[in-house]
Amino acid sequence: MLIQTLVNGISLGSAYALTALGFAIIYRTLGIFHFAHGSVYAFSAHVAYSLITLVKMPLIPSVLLTMLAGGILGMIINFLIYEPLKRHASSGQVYMIASMGASIVLQNLIATAWGAITKVLVLPNLETSLYNIHHIGSAVITMAQLLVVIVTVVALATIALFSKSMIGLSIIALGNDSEVAENLGMKVKAIRYITLAVGSALAALSAVLVSIDLRAVDSAMGVPIMLMTIIAVIVGGTANFGAAIAGGYLIGLIKNFGIWAISAEWDNTLLFIMLVLVIMFKPAGLFGRKISKLGR
Amino acid sequence: MSVILSILIQLCMYSILALGLNMLVGYSGLVSSATAALFGIGGYLTALFALHYKLDFFVILIAGGVFAAVLGVLVSLPALRLKGDYFFITTMGFTWIITNIMTNWMQVTRGPNGLTGIPSPLVFGQVLNSRFLFFILILIITALCIFVANRVCTSPFGRALKGMREDDIALEALGKNITAFRVKTFVFYAIYCGMAGTIYAYNMRFVDPTAFTSDESIFVLSMVVLGGVGSIKGTLVGVLVLGIISEGVRYVGLPASIAFQARQIIYGLILVLFMIFRPQGLLGQYKIT
Numbered sequence: 001m002l003i004q005t006l007v008n009g010i011s012l013g014s015a016y017a018l019t020a021l022g023f024a025i026i027y028r029t030l031g032i033f034h035f036a037h038g039s040v041y042a043f044s045a046h047v048a049y050s051l052i053t054l055v056k057m058p059l060i061p062s063v064l065l066t067m068l069a070g071g072i073l074g075m076i077i078n079f080l081i082y083e084p085l086k087r088h089a090s091s092g093q094v095y096m097i098a099s100m101g102a103s104i105v106l107q108n109l110i111a112t113a114w115g116a117i118t119k120v121l122v123l124p125n126l127e128t129s130l131y132n133i134h135h136i137g138s139a140v141i142t143m144a145q146l147l148v149v150i151v152t153v154v155a156l157a158t159i160a161l162f163s164k165s166m167i168g169l170s171i172i173a174l175g176n177d178s179e180v181a182e183n184l185g186m187k188v189k190a191i192r193y194i195t196l197a198v199g200s201a202l203a204a205l206s207a208v209l210v211s212i213d214l215r216a217v218d219s220a221m222g223v224p225i226m227l228m229t230i231i232a233v234i235v236g237g238t239a240n241f242g243a244a245i246a247g248g249y250l251i252g253l254i255k256n257f258g259i260w261a262i263s264a265e266w267d268n269t270l271l272f273i274m275l276v277l278v279i280m281f282k283p284a285g286l287f288g289r290k291i292s293k294l295g296r
Numbered sequence: 297m298s299v300i301l302s303i304l305i306q307l308c309m310y311s312i313l314a315l316g317l318n319m320l321v322g323y324s325g326l327v328s329s330a331t332a333a334l335f336g337i338g339g340y341l342t343a344l345f346a347l348h349y350k351l352d353f354f355v356i357l358i359a360g361g362v363f364a365a366v367l368g369v370l371v372s373l374p375a376l377r378l379k380g381d382y383f384f385i386t387t388m389g390f391t392w393i394i395t396n397i398m399t400n401w402m403q404v405t406r407g408p409n410g411l412t413g414i415p416s417p418l419v420f421g422q423v424l425n426s427r428f429l430f431f432i433l434i435l436i437i438t439a440l441c442i443f444v445a446n447r448v449c450t451s452p453f454g455r456a457l458k459g460m461r462e463d464d465i466a467l468e469a470l471g472k473n474i475t476a477f478r479v480k481t482f483v484f485y486a487i488y489c490g491m492a493g494t495i496y497a498y499n500m501r502f503v504d505p506t507a508f509t510s511d512e513s514i515f516v517l518s519m520v521v522l523g524g525v526g527s528i529k530g531t532l533v534g535v536l537v538l539g540i541i542s543e544g545v546r547y548v549g550l551p552a553s554i555a556f557q558a559r560q561i562i563y564g565l566i567l568v569l570f571m572i573f574r575p576q577g578l579l580g581q582y583k584i585t
Contacts, residue, residue: 033381081572085572088572090575092381093325093380093381096381096384097521097571098568100564100567101565101566101568104514104561104564105560105561105565106564107560108557108560109561112554116553227389230385231389234385265399266396266400268392269396272390272393275389276375279382
């Protein structure tokens with residue numbers, strides 16, 4: 001059971017690590033508490049469902065197209081909401097409320113477009129091989145779960161490389177000090193768009209992987225993942241991106257150990273108690289070094 | 297007639313909820329999403345007290361408010377010291393736990409089935425069967441709540457709150473304890489939410505976990521944002537406008553599933569558009585910080 005819990009925890013944690021990294025990139029760079037991240041996730045899952053099950057497109061182009069769709073939605077949100085708010089010099093909580101409003105609008109648009117019921121994701125060709133069960137000692141793992149872990153590792157490695165590129169460094173610089181970045185002649189507006197695109201594409205990738213693993217999508221799926229993501233980011237820490245990734249894995253593991261040790265009904269309560277404890281005793285996060293700016 | 301009375305009682309209930317949230321958002325500058333949880337605590341407590349102990353309406357009303365305040369403060373105290381985002385998330389998590397308890401603590405809450413058969417309220421030993429008299433009672437309570445909120449805002453305490461919202465560091469330099477002020481506004485907010493829960497339970501005669509989800513918190517937040525944060529008049533206008541929209545959508549003739557989504561989209565759009573174009577709301581002067 002221990003190994004099984006570990007396997008499930010790492011698989012789930014990978015999905016959280018991706019959304020948490022996406023959220024943390026946006027939060028650290030733009031200071032926006034990007035609630036709509038969860039709805040971007042739900043939208044991407046529905047795009048993936050349409051491409052894979054309805055259009056019967058092969059897996060790899062489906063995943064890439066979904067990431068593109070998620071990234072574009074992120075940029076649309078920036079264009080329609082965050083840029084106008086920026087022009088009005090809005091405060092942090094104004095961004096947060098607007099983002100929450102956007103998230104509600106999106107979630108209900110998804111429900112209107114695709115229907116509010118749970119839809120089953122069917123892979124046309126790979127069906128059997130992906131859901132085959134493999135044994136690791138006493139534990140079992142499906143290829144789909146393994147796929148989640150492997151793709152996540154590849155994606156995280158890509159982001160690590162990307163962070164050393166000119167654009168990646170610009171994103172980090174903008175997060176460190178936006179005024180200095182602007183004075184140095186960086187195209188801050190373009191960087192803001194790229195930040196939202198990258199962050200949202202990560203959420204989209206997580207959404208495809210989870211949908212393939214669970215074989216189901218529904219319009220409300222963004223809400224729980226959003227809460228988990230935020231808990232992961234706060235518990236991990238917002239000062240650097242590695243902390244958010246670690247937070248994602250930690251939450252995935254704790255959730256599964258909670259289900260194993262207590263019961264599936266109370267795992268959320270357990271996570272919330274942990275969140276409160278971290279906010280009380282280590283508000284910078286378990287893996288963060290300095291306190292992030294609050295109430296921006 | 298009974299439908300109209302029910303809607304009017306609902307509007308009174310939302311006025312109390314929105315006044316409470318307005319106090320918190322407008323004066324301490326903290327945005328909370330625990331409205332539904334505190335509201336639900338009041339509702340469930342009322343249902344349990346009315347079903348098992350046959351207590352007087354006013355005793356339950358006060359107990360609902362106090363209990364919501366005690367639980368709310370216990371959980372949000374660590375977050376009250378922080379500003380903004382973290383507070384919002386903690387209150388959201390609090391809502392989550394409360395929903396968790398409502399759905400899973402079968403022995404007491406009967407889980408997803410909810411608590412049914414709440415009897416008519418007992419007012420000073422008399423059973424109040426008339427819907428109309430119940431409405432009048434709620435109307436009086438709402439008027440009292442508006443009066444109290446108004447008095448608090450214009451008192452020296454209210455002026456200190458305004459100062460806290462404009463510049464908390466300056467107020468702290470004057471020797472005022474910011475955290476204590478935040479706790480006090482939170483208690484005020486929680487009591488109002490708890491009392492609204494009592495009204496809900498007696499009005500519906502039924503409570504279940506689906507009535508107290510974060511959708512409800514967001515609905516009340518849109519009322520406050522629409523009317524104007526920090527303005528009592530604005531808050532009441534917000535309740536009226538959104539209440540009419542919410543009931544109106546029901547009678548336009550859309551199918552039930554679409555009507556629900558259309559309503560949610562309207563609330564979401566109100567939040568987004570007001571934040572962009574008029575963050576102070578229709579009647580408010582103060583912008584959320």
